[in-house]
Amino acid sequence: MGGITVAGSTSVQPFAELVAEEYVALYPAERINVQGGGSSAGIEAALSGAAQIGMSSRELKGEERQLIWIEIARDAIAVVVHPSNPIHDLSVEQVRGIFSGQITRWSEVGGPPRPIVVVTREEGSGTRGAFQEMVMGKADVDPGALVQDSNGAVRQLVSGDASAIGYISLGLVNREVKPVALGGVEPTVENVAAGRYKLVRPFLFVLKSPPEGATKAFVDYVLGLEGQRALAHEGLLPPSAER
């Protein structure tokens, strides 16, 4: 009995760990092993059976759709800057201009006379995929942008560089970085729930077959009142109504 292995997206991982901890505290006989690796790795792990549950922070595509997916929450992506940065509102066009390398100085968007240090995620990351799709559209992220391979690393970098801008999961925004409003809409849970803040993506559990036994018990717990309350407490949003 190896317990349940949950593996995949590093965006979902911290939240899954948290819920798993509470779950194990309630049911000490259960074993839940939460691992990172990335959305694609998680989907692959679910396909191959290496993990009972894969975590993905992007929609499934192509042949991945043979898997069963369960939306456990939604997450907004916040564009963040250093707390000392006076900028608090950017339009989507300005963000796109900054990340594509067309806007290179803060003064061009009404900020201090400093060059902008753009921080992005690596190719293939679910967060980057969502950002590309919802903000960049057809435009490419500037190849000169700094690349970090986790939400935490982006946050760490932005918190240490007064000129930096990056994007991270809303649930992981803390006092070290400042989220900026997009087109006047603050990235808050209320605005996301009301549908005003658009930079939102699903957090998925993916499984090879319908959950049963211990796996089903855990999935039900995550979707149930306690699990959802814990996730909401961390800044995540409930799954969209239709499943």
Place this chain on the structure above:
Amino acid sequence: MSQIAEEARAARRARPFRHAERAVELGLLAVALTSTTVLALIALFIFVEGLPVIAKVGALEFLFGARWAPSAGAFGIWPMIVGSLAVTLGALVVGVPLGLACAVFLVEFAPPRGAAAMRPAIQLLAGIPSVIYGFWGLIVVVPAIRGLLGGPGLSILAGSLILGIMILPTIISISEDALRALPPAYKEGSLALGATHWQTIWRLLLPAARSGLLAAVILGLGRAVGETMAVIMVVGNAVKVPESILSPARTLTTNIGIEMGYASGEHRQALFATGIVLFAIIMVTNLVANLVINRRQG
């Protein structure tokens, strides 16, 4: 007659031991074969996984293409090749003078007790996990560069400084061995002819040990090219041919390290193809190092 019988009996008694010895030999052979087989299998796997994408993109486009955007189907690793070269060269600029000076000091100047204390300290430098170097670089070196020289701090310079320190143990220990292997008569003769200690070191000992010193540099180079973790943390990983030593860059190793988590399909194959290029570079480096070392002995 009885003597012959005696010998025959002794031979019969020895036979079981011969079998045992044979078994041990076979066992050792199997172990030796296992390690080479594993190596061969890994190499085979990398090539099988990586070659299709090189064939599809075209070797020239793959090596010299400047655009790396796997989700858009663009696989050019030229920025990473340049990044690897720049960071490695920088590491040698930092590490070689320091390492050689340290080796000369250990061999020629340090009191025996001091050298005995320094040597384990240098060995310890080799034992520090690379993630610690990277973390230290991120927390200390990167903000220092950002503050003193401007730019994002995550840069070729930061990578070169960290790698330069990381290759010190390799360079110091091998060049120390090379210097110690010189016949004492060289130094004695030079001093007897009236050359100063420094003239002896600079004009005689260093040139005489040059193939060993070169081997030290090449092995240090191999270490720098292959390092991943520490480099990921301090070079910024931007996929663009760097313009200055303050630019962020991405090396071949960090290209694999940073993207493997989410890569699938052709993207993953392209990372293995990056591995093939890396593999080729390391093979050539090691071959050259072996040639240099053998020439010294031959």
